[in-house]
Amino acid sequence: MPELPEVETVRRQLEPRLVGRTLVAYAVRDARWTEPRSPNEVVAPLVGRRIEGFHRRGKYLIWEAEDELFLLIHLRMTGNLLYDAPEGTLYTRAHFGFDDGHDLRFVDPRRFGTGWLLAGQSELDAYLDARLGVEPFSDGFTAEHLRRLARGSRAPIKAFLLDQKRIAGIGNIYADEALFRSRIHPLRQAGRVTTAQWELLRDAVVDALSAGIDARGASIDDFRDLDGARGSFQDRFLIHRRADDGCLECGGPIRKILAAGRGTYVCEHCQPRPRGARIVPMTR
DNA sequence: GTGATAACCTGGGTGC
């Protein structure tokens, strides 16, 4: 599932290939991609405009065109951007042609991905600020900031990490990996995480995301990079999807439980269960 | 205000 590292992987590949290029043609084959706006409303303004850059905020990929036009692309669960993919590539929702003869496809079997156009830096900032909290690779991502955000919260720490309005870019995989690295149980109440644990968790989030970027993302199911290649972070998971294996730290069992409504992997020896936490096991 | 849950969507896995 595309989270921050997967989006960053694609962004880094797009930049050298498409910055300076001009969009000359497009076809949106699934109007749902731009709902509630029409595809023409969202994409037509970009035609004839030079691409100035590709940026990322959380899990959003931002295509910056001339005159401060921004196309926000969200891959959601199964979206992929493919460069020069073969004609007839299945599940192509949008297709972009550039002045150098190359092309880019947005491919998305489950049709959850979105495309959204914003005009002007202030409109972009307002849109993102309303939806996203602190960036994990920014100076503001400190243990003290996290501790303040969580003060009084009774929600499980797993839900806290997944809340994009608090921290931008973490999804199910990297939440599990960061919690295991910091030895915090996913069901611990966010407001009860200690100062020392926030320090560990802050570093664990950065470590897990950095490792994901180094591995060019995780390809459990659908994620592919710009060239259609798989990432390799799934081969380096410490806890996520390892319910059939023993814990790499202690050799104990890894359980799959429900936390924040998501399948969550935990070693309850390394990540002690908080008193009173109610476990909902998952079998699949 | 906060936290939990449903809905969106479809491919793949499971059970009968």
Next chain:
DNA sequence: TGCACCCAGGTTATCA
């Protein structure tokens, strides 16, 4: 073998 059902999960809306 074929069918029905369940599950996966990022985000948003809705409900308690």
